Amino acid sequence: MLLSACIITKNEASNIKSCLESIKDIADEIIILDAFSTDATLEIAKKYTANIYTKEWIHDFSYARNFTISKAKGEWILIIDADEVFTYDSHFASNLTATKTDAFSITRKEIYRQHHDLKQVQFPVHIIRLFRRRTNATFRYPIHERLDDYFIENAIPVSINRHCHLDHHISSNIGFVQSKQKKYLAQIKHYLEKQPTDDWLRYQKIKTLKYFKQHSKALQLIDTFKTKNYKISVATRVIESQIHAENGALDNAIRILKNIPKARNSSIVQMLLGDFYFKKKKFFSALRHYLKLKTSTKTIDFENAMYIVSYCEKKDKVYKIASVLYALKLYFCCILFLNLHKKHLQADSLLLYAFIFLKKDNIPQALLYIKKARVHDPHWKKLIALEKKYDQTI
Numbered sequence: 001m002l003l004s005a006c007i008i009t010k011n012e013a014s015n016i017k018s019c020l021e022s023i024k025d026i027a028d029e030i031i032i033l034d035a036f037s038t039d040a041t042l043e044i045a046k047k048y049t050a051n052i053y054t055k056e057w058i059h060d061f062s063y064a065r066n067f068t069i070s071k072a073k074g075e076w077i078l079i080i081d082a083d084e085v086f087t088y089d090s091h092f093a094s095n096l097t098a099t100k101t102d103a104f105s106i107t108r109k110e111i112y113r114q115h116h117d118l119k120q121v122q123f124p125v126h127i128i129r130l131f132r133r134r135t136n137a138t139f140r141y142p143i144h145e146r147l148d149d150y151f152i153e154n155a156i157p158v159s160i161n162r163h164c165h166l167d168h169h170i171s172s173n174i175g176f177v178q179s180k181q182k183k184y185l186a187q188i189k190h191y192l193e194k195q196p197t198d199d200w201l202r203y204q205k206i207k208t209l210k211y212f213k214q215h216s217k218a219l220q221l222i223d224t225f226k227t228k229n230y231k232i233s234v235a236t237r238v239i240e241s242q243i244h245a246e247n248g249a250l251d252n253a254i255r256i257l258k259n260i261p262k263a264r265n266s267s268i269v270q271m272l273l274g275d276f277y278f279k280k281k282k283f284f285s286a287l288r289h290y291l292k293l294k295t296s297t298k299t300i301d302f303e304n305a306m307y308i309v310s311y312c313e314k315k316d317k318v319y320k321i322a323s324v325l326y327a328l329k330l331y332f333c334c335i336l337f338l339n340l341h342k343k344h345l346q347a348d349s350l351l352l353y354a355f356i357f358l359k360k361d362n363i364p365q366a367l368l369y370i371k372k373a374r375v376h377d378p379h380w381k382k383l384i385a386l387e388k389k390y391d392q393t394i
Contacts, residue, residue: 001028002096004074004133005086008064010035010057012082013044015169020048022086026093027078031068041082059187062139072133079129080166084108088164095163103131103151104161105302107310112170119380120347124313126305130161143187144204158302172379181211199227203236215243234260235307238268241276250276267294268309274320278327287324293317315344322352331356347377354386363390 005027009016023030030049034042035057045052051071055064069077076096080086106129111122128147131137135156139145151158171177185208188201195201202225209218222240227233237260245253254276263269274289293312294300300311318341325334335356338349350373357366367390374383 001074002093003027003029003076003078004072005030005078005080006033006065006068006072007031007080007082008033008035008061008068009037009041009045009082011037011039011041013037013039013041015083016041016044018085019080019082020045023078023080024048026086026088028074029072031071033064033068035064060142061145062141065139065145069133069138075133077131077133077137081168083169083171085167085169086164087167092161092163095161101159102135102156103128103137103147103158105158105305106130106161107165107297109165109167109313110170111167113172113379115174117381118172119382120377122313123309124165124311125307126160126302126310127166128158129166130164141201142191143184144201146200149200160297160300160302160305162297178212181208184208185212199229199232203227203232206236206239210239210243213246215247218243230261231307234266234269238272238306238308241272245272245276245279250280264292265304266306267300267311268306271309271312271320278320278324281327283324283327287321290317290320290324293320314341315346315349318344319346319349319352322349326352326355331359347373347380347383350376351383351386363393366390 003026005023007016007019007030009032012019020030029051031051031053032045032049033053033055034045036054042052053067053071055067057064065079068079078086105126107124108127108129109122109124111120113120128151131147131151135151135154137147137150137156139147140149150156185205188205188208191201192198192205202221206218206221206225209215209221219240222236225236227236237256241253241256244250244256254273257263257269257273257276260266260269270289270292274286274293277283277286277289293316295312295314295317297305297311305311318338322334322338325331325337334352338345338353350369354366354369354373357363357369367387370383370386370390374380374387377383
């Protein structure tokens with residue numbers, strides 16, 4: 001048996017079918033641990049697997065993950081969440097059969113809608129989710145569980161698997177997400193009462209405080225936070241820079257990023273430097289950093305795959321560069337650049353076309369591109385408002 005897929009669930013009726021459909025043809029067995037769902041989760045799951053176990057939820061994600069691993073029989077174990085979809089190419093299975101690697105990190109594309117305007121955005125991170133059963137790997141931490149420490153302590157190299165990725169669809173229900181984050185924060189604080197020097201969950205606390213815009217508390221923690229873990233250190237400094245930027249202190253934000261060791265190798269650092277310079281209207285400086293963005297996992301390895309954005313999607317890089325050209329009023333160059341990258345256009349890039357045609361008072365052509373953009377992102381409030389506005393003028 002080659003591959004066992006392990007899932008933990010509780011009231012995931014709205015997600016579980018998509019998840020199971022994505023793995024049904026590649027997984028030799030699917031193992032589910034359910035925490036007594038009260039919706040149709042189990043009814044749906046039973047159509048895909050008989051390996052379903054139920055246990056009361058004890059607020060420990062690692063316990064649940066490790067339980068599913070203990071039931072697996074495959075040579076390889078894939079960890080997948082109910083709200084994730086697994087995508088793989090034709091070489092995925094043969095690669096697992098032939099490789100000498102024992103553990104893989106997988107690109108997980110975090111897909112969500114911005115709270116203020118419902119624009120859909122995504123960013124890729126890397127997470128260890130695929131490993132040989134013989135490694136006896138176990139998750140750690142009751143919240144924000146992970147495998148990194150196990151593989152580091154046991155000197156087991158981790159590679160990046162470039163034959164698959166996960167799409168993680170974060171709920172657009174803001175209240176639900178905030179409620180979830182409040183529970184996570186409470187669990188983190190409870191854990192840190194017993195393990196106050198733990199780097200991973202101190203970082204997660206900082207990250208969650210930023211989410212709730214409790215900036216002063218987050219900065220206080222950062223001021224006293226020292227870690228030897230390079231990835232955690234980079235992620236913490238990135239959050240610090242974002243907080244300063246949100247508070248309008250762009251020069252401080254830029255200074256923090258430039259002081260990160262080996263910053264030039266990090267896409268998230270280059271991306272934010274570009275964004276911050278763009279906000280300062282220093283467009284050529286922004287362009288210089290955008291041009292350095294890496295758009296493929298082929299350019300990185302596990303050691304420099306950061307916890308916050310490992311690389312930049314090609315379509316995001318195209319939009320950022322085109323935005324600079326637009327801001328510089330180089331409209332012809334902007335259209336030419338977008339035309340050269342038609343395979344990588346998303347809603348915001350198509351909106352740039354519309355803005356340029358509006359500059360020329362060509363409303364019909366602008367409206368055409370607004371409608372094209374809405375095909376890519378139908379719930380983005382800006383597109384809805386623009387379509388309504390210009391539909392009425394024709």
